[in-house]
Amino acid sequence: MNLAATTNESLAHTSNYLIYSSMAVYLLAFFANMAEWLFGTRSKVARTAAALTGAGQQAKDAGTVKVEVATKNGGTAVLERPKVVTRSAAGTRDVPDGPGASGGDEKGDLYGRIAVSLTVLAFLIEFSGVLTRALSVQRAPWGNMYEFNLTFSTVAVGVYLTLLALKKNVGWLGLPLVTTVLLDLGLAVTVLYTASDQLVPALHSYWLWIHVSTAIFCGAVFYVGAVATILYLFRDRYEAKLAEGGKPGAFATSVLERLPAASTLDKFAYRVNAAVFPLWTFTIIAGAIWAGDAWGRYWGWDPKETWSFITWVAYACYLHARATAGWKGRKAATLALIAFGCWLFNYYGVNIFVNGKHSYAGV
Amino acid sequence: MSKTESTPEPDLGEAGAQLSTAPTEERSNGPVGIGVLGWIRWFWRQLTSMRVALILLFLLSLGAIPGSLIPQTSVDEMKVADFQKRHDTLTPIYEKLGLFHVYSSVWFSAIYILLFVSLIGCIVPRTWQFVGQLRGQPPAAPGRLTRLPAYTTWRTDAEPEQVREAALAMLKKRRFRARISSDAVAAEKGYLREAGNLIFHVSLIVILVAFATGQLFKSEGGKLIVQGDGFSNTLTQYDDFRSGSLFDTEDLAPFSFTLDRFDASYERSGPELGTAREFKAHLTYSEGADGKPQQKVVEVNKPLVVDGSKVYLLSHGYAPTVTVKDGQGKVVFQGSVPLLPMDNNLTSSGAIKVLDGYRDAKGNKDQLGFAAFFVPTFGGKGTGATQMFSKFPAPDFPVLNIGAYHGDLGLNSGLPKNVYQLDTSSRSIKPFKDAQGNILKKLLLPGETLQLPDGAGSITFDKGPIKQWASFQISHQPANGLALTGAIGAIAGLAGSLFIQRRRVWVRAVRGDDGVTVVEMAGLGRSESAKLPEELADLAVTLIPQAPTAPDPEPEPSVVPAEGAEK
Ligand code: HEM
Numbered sequence: 001m002n003l004a005a006t007t008n009e010s011l012a013h014t015s016n017y018l019i020y021s022s023m024a025v026y027l028l029a030f031f032a033n034m035a036e037w038l039f040g041t042r043s044k045v046a047r048t049a050a051a052l053t054g055a056g057q058q059a060k061d062a063g064t065v066k067v068e069v070a071t072k073n074g075g076t077a078v079l080e081r082p083k084v085v086t087r088s089a090a091g092t093r094d095v096p097d098g099p100g101a102s103g104g105d106e107k108g109d110l111y112g113r114i115a116v117s118l119t120v121l122a123f124l125i126e127f128s129g130v131l132t133r134a135l136s137v138q139r140a141p142w143g144n145m146y147e148f149n150l151t152f153s154t155v156a157v158g159v160y161l162t163l164l165a166l167k168k169n170v171g172w173l174g175l176p177l178v179t180t181v182l183l184d185l186g187l188a189v190t191v192l193y194t195a196s197d198q199l200v201p202a203l204h205s206y207w208l209w210i211h212v213s214t215a216i217f218c219g220a221v222f223y224v225g226a227v228a229t230i231l232y233l234f235r236d237r238y239e240a241k242l243a244e245g246g247k248p249g250a251f252a253t254s255v256l257e258r259l260p261a262a263s264t265l266d267k268f269a270y271r272v273n274a275a276v277f278p279l280w281t282f283t284i285i286a287g288a289i290w291a292g293d294a295w296g297r298y299w300g301w302d303p304k305e306t307w308s309f310i311t312w313v314a315y316a317c318y319l320h321a322r323a324t325a326g327w328k329g330r331k332a333a334t335l336a337l338i339a340f341g342c343w344l345f346n347y348y349g350v351n352i353f354v355n356g357k358h359s360y361a362g363v
Numbered sequence: 364m365s366k367t368e369s370t371p372e373p374d375l376g377e378a379g380a381q382l383s384t385a386p387t388e389e390r391s392n393g394p395v396g397i398g399v400l401g402w403i404r405w406f407w408r409q410l411t412s413m414r415v416a417l418i419l420l421f422l423l424s425l426g427a428i429p430g431s432l433i434p435q436t437s438v439d440e441m442k443v444a445d446f447q448k449r450h451d452t453l454t455p456i457y458e459k460l461g462l463f464h465v466y467s468s469v470w471f472s473a474i475y476i477l478l479f480v481s482l483i484g485c486i487v488p489r490t491w492q493f494v495g496q497l498r499g500q501p502p503a504a505p506g507r508l509t510r511l512p513a514y515t516t517w518r519t520d521a522e523p524e525q526v527r528e529a530a531l532a533m534l535k536k537r538r539f540r541a542r543i544s545s546d547a548v549a550a551e552k553g554y555l556r557e558a559g560n561l562i563f564h565v566s567l568i569v570i571l572v573a574f575a576t577g578q579l580f581k582s583e584g585g586k587l588i589v590q591g592d593g594f595s596n597t598l599t600q601y602d603d604f605r606s607g608s609l610f611d612t613e614d615l616a617p618f619s620f621t622l623d624r625f626d627a628s629y630e631r632s633g634p635e636l637g638t639a640r641e642f643k644a645h646l647t648y649s650e651g652a653d654g655k656p657q658q659k660v661v662e663v664n665k666p667l668v669v670d671g672s673k674v675y676l677l678s679h680g681y682a683p684t685v686t687v688k689d690g691q692g693k694v695v696f697q698g699s700v701p702l703l704p705m706d707n708n709l710t711s712s713g714a715i716k717v718l719d720g721y722r723d724a725k726g727n728k729d730q731l732g733f734a735a736f737f738v739p740t741f742g743g744k745g746t747g748a749t750q751m752f753s754k755f756p757a758p759d760f761p762v763l764n765i766g767a768y769h770g771d772l773g774l775n776s777g778l779p780k781n782v783y784q785l786d787t788s789s790r791s792i793k794p795f796k797d798a799q800g801n802i803l804k805k806l807l808l809p810g811e812t813l814q815l816p817d818g819a820g821s822i823t824f825d826k827g828p829i830k831q832w833a834s835f836q837i838s839h840q841p842a843n844g845l846a847l848t849g850a851i852g853a854i855a856g857l858a859g860s861l862f863i864q865r866r867r868v869w870v871r872a873v874r875g876d877d878g879v880t881v882v883e884m885a886g887l888g889r890s891e892s893a894k895l896p897e898e899l900a901d902l903a904v905t906l907i908p909q910a911p912t913a914p915d916p917e918p919e920p921s922v923v924p925a926e927g928a929e930k
Contacts, residue, residue, distance in 0.1 A: 084514065084896045084903070085513070086512060086514075086896045087511070195633075207664075278857040278862075281853060281857055282854050290664075293664050293665070295675065296673055296675040296838045298843065300438060301430055301438060310424045310428060310431075313427070316420055317420045317421050317424065320413065321417055323383075324413040324414055324417055327414070327417060335421075342424070354431060354432065
């Protein structure tokens with residue numbers, strides 16, 4: 001018993017070291033990301049303006065798709081690959097995506113790669129930190145807000161790296177993500193730190209694994225969606241200004257020019273949000289089933305339940321807006337941000353300011 | 364961003380329409396037709412439009428907010444009372460607005476009832492429309508395929524009919540619903556998306572119905588039981604009881620149980636010293652009026668399920684055993700008195716009341732009341748009302764503090780009195796005084812006795828293990844299964860609705876002016892579909908072996924369609 005206690009103690013210490021180390025590496029990744037953006041300013045591409053003013057014809061070629069074909073017999077027969085021409089939906093601008101943070105600059109690109117490598121390293125370290133934490137407390141590492149924060153940022157970075165690995169165009173996410181991860185971890189180790197401890201009896205349930213893990217995952221993905229939405233709003237304003245013949249400021253031009261097109265960001269945000277919405281629905285239902293087991297009613301308008309519901313309805317609102325004439329685009333994006341705001345409030349606000357049955361988050 | 368129409372490609376006509384069953388947005392500015400009927404029709408069309416659904420959804424989330432920030436009677440009545448005491452000006456306003464019971468208030472109900480009426484008004488026509496689409500055929504190819512979001516073309520030596528037949532076969536093999544209409548093949552896939560969407564919305568109604576049924580027929584009550592005591596499920600046995608408006612007392616399932624033992628364990632070291640680790644209530648229960656007794660351990664997440672009712676463990680505390688003797692030395696009370704915990708270390712307080720049978724030293728009838736404080740692990744004397752405090756929640760060093768009173772405890776006046784409190788401010792209750800003239804109080808260890816002055820009797824904190832009590836919530840809520848069914852349907856439907864793409868593909872093959880066949884393929888999906896171009900290319904690659912590319916007479920046609928592509 002005592003021996004186990006000491007190993008746990010030392011595991012907990014290891015976990016803390018790992019978390020601090022990952023913060024250091026994230027910080028380096030942050031600088032590398034900054035360097036990528038800074039070197040990127042040297043490139044002077046103004047494709048957006050060209051596309052918007054130059055009759056937009058040549059821009060359409062940007063969207064062609066090539067398909068790899070595996071021949072049946074593994075023979076030498078070369079199949080002609082059709083060239084598929086894509087065309088944006090009516091009412092959207094035909095604008096090519098920006099070149100990315102490095103803007104095609106060689107040095108910038110190098111720093112971009114360094115940033116990704118550092119992020120991978122930091123992710124691995126942080127992941128081990130969460131794992132050792134779990135081992136030290138011998139349960140799911142989701143018992144208090146310190147642990148939520150750790151897992152949350154790990155998952156968010158994991159989602160980002162997965163998208164990168166799938167060759168999705170998400171490089172623009174790097175800097176904002178690493179910045180928030182640093183904030184999130186900073187908050188965790190200072191304000192929210194809780195020494196490893198056991199759970200109150202209400203949390204002894206396999207539903208903890210199901211409900212809390214999906215909640216954290218949804219939050220991380222919603223977060224990625226929110227970043228895309230904010231960038232969409234900036235980029236959309238930028239494109240609108242260009243389309244009207246205006247001249248955006250030098251900073252805006254330099255930074256926004258390198259982002260993907262507004263329609264790309266918008267679609268990305270939609271896909272991300274829509275993809276986790278069913279999981280968020282499941283999270284709430286799992287919570288209701290758990291509440292039914294623990295408290296004798298599956299729904300009791302407890303603040304945490306209420307805010308999950310509000311978040312859910314807000315995202316449903318957003319999805320509806322996407323399908324409603326006159327509500328697409330900026331208005332829908334605003335709804336998406338409100339919905340994410342609800343999620344954040346549910347996570348921090350309710351734990352800190354509101355007292356309810358869920359108040360065992362360790363603050 | 365410019366406003367887009369609700370059909371994905373307005374200039375595609377029939378081919379682009381009905382890719383979903385979403386209601387088309389008409390921008391009518393007023394009632395069409397005349398009189399009341401016109402207005403009703405207008406109102407109904409507004410209510411069932413996507414825009415109003417959106418607004419109602421938004422209002423629903425907005426309306427749910429105050430209930431999470433203002434104390435709610437349905438959640439915690441004590442908190443509401445406390446809030447009302449502290450806010451003189453706000454309380455009447457809040458009461459008018461129903462802000463202490465938001466989720467059953469008129470305005471909140473109005474929002475969700477409107478939303479669900481809108482939902483039903485939306486689902487029914489959409490279902491018919493969908494059934495129509497299922498029966499119908501994919502719409503014929505639009506005149507100019509180049510206008511579609513994804514497009515490809517090539518020239519082949521194969522005959523147009525041959526190409527069309529091959530395309531039809533291929534699309535059918537890929538589970539497209541396909542047909543040949545004049546010079547092109549029309550195909551569509553992904554109807555499950557619409558089905559999923561309808562199932563999702565219907566499931567929401569199912570959940571609402573289940574929730575409403577549960578609320579109307581539910582019953583829920585609390586019962587505090589001291590170790591060794593029992594409970595049988597009849598109305599009179601409950602400490603408090605709430606039920607839905609359609610609940611009937613007859614509906615209470617006949618079962619009973621006794622609390623044999625209660626186990627609690629606490630963290631004994633580390634920073635979380637004293638935090639509870641485990642609560643276990645050992646019950647013997649029997650189903651029905653005279654069922655066979657069975658054993659069950661109830662824990663926080665593990666209720667006892669019996670006869671459709673669930674028995675949940677809510678809280679626990681101590682019930683020290685005391686013996687009270689009267690002026691004649693006769694035992695007038697002996698029992699374990701449940702005391703309510705006041706902090707995490709289970710410093711507890713309560714009252715011991717002796718109402719009948721007590722006679723003072725002179726043989727006169729009177730009533731006795733004792734204000735009791737109990738600490739399971741004595742941590743010394745504190746300040747204020749608690750007088751002493753507990754260091755740890757387990758009974759390591761139990762001490763009972765007794766303050767003694769007598770007089771009319773007021774229990775016959777008919778007014779409800781809290782059994783756990785002694786109203787010492789009442790005029791009819793007089794404290795016993797000690798030699799200095801202070802209220803008679805004493806710290807008792809197990810086995811010790813407090814003698815009342817002038818031979819008025821005594822109270823003894825009995826030796827032996829300190830008994831515990833546990834409180835239970837016994838609830839019965841019908842339609843839980845229905846709610847779960849609705850929930851599963853909602854998730855399944857949603858997954859279908861969000862992950863399945865509904866798309867159309869057309870393959871046109873016509874003989875060009877130079878006698879060579881021109882094949883054109885185009886795809887149309889919902890605006891968000893990213894995979895459509897890839898799928899189209901994939902289909903083209905599959906089709907090309909049957910329609911091998913012929914050499915181009917001129918540079919490959921670019922976006923601007925070749926003349927040959929036009930009919
Ligand atoms: C209880 C309230 C409602 C909730 C929570 C809700 C939720 C949702 C959600 C989450 C979606 C997204 C699925 C998707 O994009 O395919 C959706 C789609 C849809 N909803 Fe609702 N809805 C509600 C009421 C309504 C009402 C009243 C209408 C009728 C006006 C309606 C019509 C639609 C339509 C047509 C779609 C499909 C949109 C599309 O084709 O993309 N919904 N709903």
